Amino acid sequence: MERRKAVRKHIQLTEMQISRLRQLSDFDGIDPAEHAKRAIDTYLKSQQPAPPPDHDKIQAQVSGSTDDPNISGAFWVSGIVNQYEFSGLILRHTSKTAMERGRISKLSIWDPAVREATNNFIGSCIVNYDRGWDIRPSLSAEPIFLKVKSLIESYIAR
Structure with missing residues (x-):
């Protein structure tokens, strides 16, 4: 544990x-x-903590992808998961600095309402990985993170 x-x-x-x-x-x-x-x-x-969302009820979709002009073969993927938005940098090959030595080099999941209200990107993030963990998923954010990660991995596999 x-x-x-x-x-x-x-x-x-x-x-x-x-x-x-x-x-x-x-x-x-x-x-x-x-x-x-x-x-x-x-x-x-x-205080009654909000129960973590049921993994099957989390709605996630990729809304677009664009090539990264600075890294050959890499591309950015973005989308929406429940009330959050996400963006990730996907590498062509696996890397030591990528998440779990895979291909996801950067991944951010944030609350757009908080970002708009505070004008602070990092303050609105529930997860942020930039070649290492900046903000690890909390217990309540973990199901959302896992859904986004599996969505991106299936998107990469296509």
């Missing part, structure tokens, strides 16, 4: 929030950090 890295987020409290934590602490004698921890734990327990 693969171990996933725990991610810690740092939260910056406002002066008013700090003041309210101190007031609450003075009232009940519990450390302000303990109050903050309890509030965060309560919030996280109330």
